[in-house]
Amino acid sequence: MLTVGLxxxxxxxLEAVVEALLFGERLxxxxxxxxxxxxxxxAGATVWxxxxxxxAGEGS
Known part of the structure; x- marks a missing residue:
């Protein structure tokens, strides 16, 4: 859960920075x-x- 939160x-x-760079303010x-x-x-699928x-790697 911590990983998904991160x-x-x-x-x-990232979204805030891109919006600020493109439009000058956060939308x-x-x-x-x-x-x-x-x-x-x-993120959840990646962690899963x-x-x-x-x-699977540890079992073999």
């Missing part, structure tokens, strides 16, 4: 929620598959 923090930081829009859900799903890979 992914989320990194995404929010608040409804797509932020969609981006957050997609990013959290990606990494754990499954590590467990």
């Amino acid at each position: 992914f989320f923090l990194a995404f929010n930081t 608040e829009h409804w797509l932020d929620l969609l981006f957050m859900v997609i990013w959290m799903a990606y 598959y990494c754990a499954a890979y590590n467990l």
Whole structure:
């Protein structure tokens, strides 16, 4: 869970920096929620598959 939270923090930081560089200010829009859900799903899947890979490697 900590890893997913760190992914989320990194995404929010990256998004804020990109918006500030492109538009000069941080934008608040409804797509932020969609981006957050997609990013959290990606982070969760990454952690899940990494754990499954590590467990499979230890068993053999």
